[in-house]
Amino acid sequence: MTRSVVIGHIVKSSISFSTVPKMWQVVDMVSIGNRVVLGKRYREEGGVLPELMLEFGELLIIFFIGDYIPWLSWLGKFNGFYSKAEKVAKHLDEFFDKVIEEHISGSRFDGHVGEDNSDFLDVLLSVQKSNDTGFSLDRTAIKGLLLDMFAAGTDTTYTVLEWALSELLRHQTVMHKLQDEVRTVVGNRTHVTEEDLVNMNYLKAVIKETLRLHIPVPLLVPRRTMEDIKLDGYDIAAGSQVIVNAWAIARDSSIWEKPLEFKPERFMNSSIDYKGLDFELIPFGAGRRGCPGVTFAISINELVLANLVNQFDWKLPDGVEGKDLDMSETNGLTCRRKYPLIAVATKYDRNE
Numbered sequence: 001m002t003r004s005v006v007i008g009h010i011v012k013s014s015i016s017f018s019t020v021p022k023m024w025q026v027v028d029m030v031s032i033g034n035r036v037v038l039g040k041r042y043r044e045e046g047g048v049l050p051e052l053m054l055e056f057g058e059l060l061i062i063f064f065i066g067d068y069i070p071w072l073s074w075l076g077k078f079n080g081f082y083s084k085a086e087k088v089a090k091h092l093d094e095f096f097d098k099v100i101e102e103h104i105s106g107s108r109f110d111g112h113v114g115e116d117n118s119d120f121l122d123v124l125l126s127v128q129k130s131n132d133t134g135f136s137l138d139r140t141a142i143k144g145l146l147l148d149m150f151a152a153g154t155d156t157t158y159t160v161l162e163w164a165l166s167e168l169l170r171h172q173t174v175m176h177k178l179q180d181e182v183r184t185v186v187g188n189r190t191h192v193t194e195e196d197l198v199n200m201n202y203l204k205a206v207i208k209e210t211l212r213l214h215i216p217v218p219l220l221v222p223r224r225t226m227e228d229i230k231l232d233g234y235d236i237a238a239g240s241q242v243i244v245n246a247w248a249i250a251r252d253s254s255i256w257e258k259p260l261e262f263k264p265e266r267f268m269n270s271s272i273d274y275k276g277l278d279f280e281l282i283p284f285g286a287g288r289r290g291c292p293g294v295t296f297a298i299s300i301n302e303l304v305l306a307n308l309v310n311q312f313d314w315k316l317p318d319g320v321e322g323k324d325l326d327m328s329e330t331n332g333l334t335c336r337r338k339y340p341l342i343a344v345a346t347k348y349d350r351n352e
Contacts, residue, residue, distance in 0.1 A: 036296070037149050038099050039119035052095070053150055055088045057333045060151075096143040100125070120149065153293055155334040156216040160301050163214035164206060166341050167262045169314060170322035174264060178202055182310045188350060192306040194299065200306060205264035207301055211250075211274055211283040213262060216334040218247035220285050246282050247335070255280050274298075312345040 064081060066073030076082045103121050118126075124145060128137045168175040181202045186192055197203070223242040228235070236242075251259045257266070272278045275294060276286030284291035291297070308314075316325060328338035 035119075037120040037146060039103070039121065052088060052092050053154055055084070056092065056147075056151060057155060059085055059088060060333055092147060093143065096146055097139075099146075100139065100142065121146065149293070152291065153297060155332070155336070157297055157300055159216045159334040159336045160207070160210055160214070160297075161304055162337055162341055164210040164301070164305055165308065165314070165343070166325065166327065166337065167210060167213070168206070168309070169316055169341075169343055170325050170327075171262055172322065174206065174262070175309065175314065178206055179309045179313075182306050183348075183350075186310055190311065192303060192310050194303060197299070197302050197306065200302070201268065202264065203302055203306055205267040207298065207305070208267045208272075208274060208281070209262060209264040212256075212281055213250065213260075214329075214335065215247050215250060215283045216336075217283075218245065218335050220244045220246050220282070221289055223289060244282070244285075246285075249279070250281060250283075308345075311348055313348055315344050315346075317342055317344055 059081075062081065064076060066076055099121065103125055121142070124137065124142050128142065168178065181200055182192060182196075185196050185199045220243070223244065225236055225238055225240045225242060227238045230236070249255070253259050272281050274281050274283050276282060276284060276290040279286065284294045284297075316322065326339050329335050330338040
């Protein structure tokens with residue numbers, strides 16, 4: 001039986017797990033995003049948002065010659081790029097318009113931020129209504145912010161979870177150490193809660209090490225210099241595009257001991273963090289262009305991974321050893337596995 005990574009979908013006592021067709025990964029991560037950003041799953045929409053986000057992601061990674069040679073932009077009219085982009089933009093616009101209207105006209109929104117039923121869109125509409133921020137927040141800006149939340153928080157999140165589980169399956173000692181910690185903290189309870197995560201230091205180390213070895217966006221978001229500067233003897237003109245290779249930094253042997261090995265223990269007594277203050281580890285970037293969703297992303301990754309290792313014992317299919325697991329990477333919107341991860345999950349019996 002094939003199931004996606006979200007723990008709630010795994011119900012059998014012994015199942016075959018795989019990071020199935022990308023569509024199902026996106027459905028689950030978009031469902032989480034829907035509940036936080038829009039207030040409900042919107043499953044009744046027939047999966048329209050996951051499908052749109054897949055198409056949107058594909059458009060973002062297409063090589064478009066007009067980006068590099070502007071006078072050749074007209075080629076986009078003949079290869080179908082423009083028509084597909086316009087179609088996806090139109091459908092996304094219609095979907096977000098519908099959701100915004102529901103929030104404005106529905107009983108859920110009363111303008112009071114901080115209520116238990118308030119979601120991210122409620123907050124944006126409240127800011128728009130109060131008009132006390134010093135800048136205008138029109139509907140177009142709101143829809144842009146909603147799109148950013150889904151575009152930046154879908155692929156990146158499930159990519160980290162996929163790599164984390166892959167490394168755990170390759171390193172059973174680490175897997176068992178993590179399971180011991182999680183199950184000790186949780187006790188006889190079935191599900192891990194956010195409050196439990198505070199006491200799971202090894203879990204946090206596993207996530208950090210996964211982010212170090214498998215940064216979802218290896219080259220980060222491009223920067224642009226605001227003024228002429230001299231850096232390491234080189235003159236860099238204002239307006240130059242700067243691309244940061246965070247992948248190379250995280251595997252630099254002058255910074256990390258045995259950088260190609262998966263060793264969560266390196267973070268157990270280390271102050272290095274991923275929040276943009278330690279340039280040895282910058283999976284979320286740093287400065288004003290650093291990812292604003294770092295806390296949310298880490299919470300999801302830690303909570304889902306903790307529940308996966310708490311409720312199930314994991315192993316590779318018969319005949320496959322950890323050292324034989326193919327860890328090849330492939331390019332895309334994120335740096336993900338080239339081949340699907342297949343594993344066997346057996347329900348953990350606390351009474352044994």
